[in-house]
Amino acid sequence: MNIIHHGAKDGVTGSCHQLNTDEGKLLIDCGLFQGDESKPLNIDFPVKDIDALLVTHTHIDHIGRIPWLLAAGFRAPIYCTEATAQLMPMMLDDGLRLQLGMKTRQRKRVLNLIRSLIRPIKYNTWTDIKRASTASTQIASSSKSSASGPITSTIASIRFQPAGHILGSSYIEVDLPNGERVVFSGDLGPSNTPLLPDPISPERADVLVIESTYGDKTHESIASRAERLKALINRSLSDGGVIVIPAFSVGRTQELLFDIENLLATSLTDDEKRTWSTIPVILDSPMAAKVTEQYRAFKSLWSQEAKTILDSGRHPLAFDQCITIHTHRDHIGLVNRLKQTGEPAIVVAASGMCNGGRVLNYLKALLPDKRTDVILAGYQARGTLGRNIQRGDKHVNIDGENIAINAHIHTMSGYSAHADRDDLLAFIEGITQKPNEIRIVHGDKHAQEALGGEVEERGLAEKVVLAVKV
Ligand SMILES: [Zn+2]
Known part of the structure; x- marks a missing residue:
């Protein structure tokens, strides 16, 4: 052999x-x-x-x-x-x-x-x-x-x-x-x-x-990742701006949605609940949306904890605040709107290592804005745009354009x-x-x-x- x-x-x-x-x-x-x-x-x-x-x-x-x-x-x-x-x-x-x-x-x-x-x-x-x-x-x-x-x-x-x-x-x-x-x-x-x-x-x-x-x-603990995410979202809500999370269509996206729903349902103070209720969670990836449907179809493969949440009547991967963007036209419209208004939003878009996909348009539009937070939740391979952003480059090249980075960049290994x-x-x-x-x-x-x-x-x-x- x-x-x-x-x-x-x-x-x-x-x-x-x-x-x-x-x-x-x-x-x-x-x-x-x-x-x-x-x-x-x-x-x-x-x-x-x-x-x-x-x-x-x-x-x-x-x-x-x-x-x-x-x-x-x-x-x-x-x-x-x-x-x-x-x-x-x-x-x-x-x-x-x-x-x-x-x-x-x-x-x-x-x-x-x-x-x-x-x-x-x-x-x-x-x-x-x-x-x-x-x-x-x-x-x-x-x-x-x-x-x-x-x-x-x-x-x-x-x-x-x-x-x-x-x-x-x-x-x-x-x-x-x-x-x-x-x-x-x-x-x-x-x-x-x-x-x-x-x-x-x-x-x-x-x-x-x-x-x-x-x-x-070694990763940060899974228990603390949701707390860190919560702190980040709170901070972002206070200064406005968008939280961009590049994510693989399968895996990280669903873990993130799961945690966000869990935060919304269980761990917010009344004040936080009021502010959080205004923030849209945007899944801008038709592929990720299709994959999320498969996650729902294969509930039998979920962990006991996730099954219990489901049995209690909650919908961890399909909650009200979560909006899916399908068409390219809606995608471009949203990028422009967020760029102009700086209104808070959580955007999850592919690809996970920023080497393609709709996340590029968000990064191009929002990296120069200091109110933007980018959360890198997955492994960034050498030579990818994600790795360059992660290592602290002040400028990056996206589609031939030189883009300044003023956004806050966070790495959250707990979502690996x-x-x-x-x-x-x-x-x-x-x-x-x-x-x-x-x-x-x-x-x-x-x-x-x-x-x-x-x-x-x-x-x-x-x-x-x-x-x-x-
Ligand atoms: Zn893999």
Whole structure:
């Protein structure tokens, strides 16, 4: 058995790993490179002999290269959880439109092909991946007796487990015919987030391939994040101006809406209630709105805390003060209005790293205004506009224009959808049987080294491999 990394080797984007065994070849994720890690988008490895693609979750740095995979001739099944199966075409549609400029008809063709390959699987259910003698790969649930047909051989048995990162996210356990178990962490969520349950460590992982986005950092506590958000909103209400929150359409957006609704419903004084009731919470992202609908459709995957709030009659992701902007015309109208009036508003818009999307128009219009607050709630990859704003640049270039930054910039790590160093170590320590090998991927060099060093120090694996050094 061997593992090759086609991405997320020395950074956090482009996730794509290949597991080769005597029985077959599996690809785990096929994501886009972003920011400084951007590369020509083609697939630089052979794809025709790959037996299946397993998808951990629908962030674009984990699925964004799937259209190029198809263009290179890939036609094998794509396995993922049920919620991921719903979200994937939606998220890719956006990419096909924005990155490739494809017209509706072309996009439909590509998305139909992708839909025909997707094989949704329930969480916590073992599924055999079989290779037919014709070399096409078939699915067979392990609970059923194998149907008569072409002679098949089992490549692996796989199981998706909740990763607590975004809706539908999973880590994947892969059992090989030789008895070895390989686990791919995908992106792991932090502990104690209110909307999704925390990930639970696998019982066993002979080889663990684990992300290390925040392998060298600890987040502020989830409990204090809502308090900080509240303080920020209060301050902003007192001096006017807009709070701009760049957010990924899936994950952070819903966590933010959840917290804002919770603040409105439970933690305001009467005075605060009066002022807050005048502030619109604007979700300016048609994609995020569609994703939020999916969050509502998959309530069964929410945490107990979130389900309890729902049972009490509240609507954490669809409250009255939350307005969705759909059309481009309304979007431009709103940007201009906020620029002219400086009236308070909370705007959540994509993209999360400010490297595209409607948030750019808000930043262009509002960064020069000192009343503006920008809350960076997610990871900002090297080379993205978000990273430049975060590191304190006084001017940035947006669409060729030089924009002065007078706005207040805040980083709120408590809204990260990623596990921090302590969460990652707890995930590893929770594995009952000590792994033989831990391969650290999906992190900058320093993050990989820091996590790897700690794993070695604590004796959590026989062998530690850093992808950046492979
Ligand atoms: Zn992710």
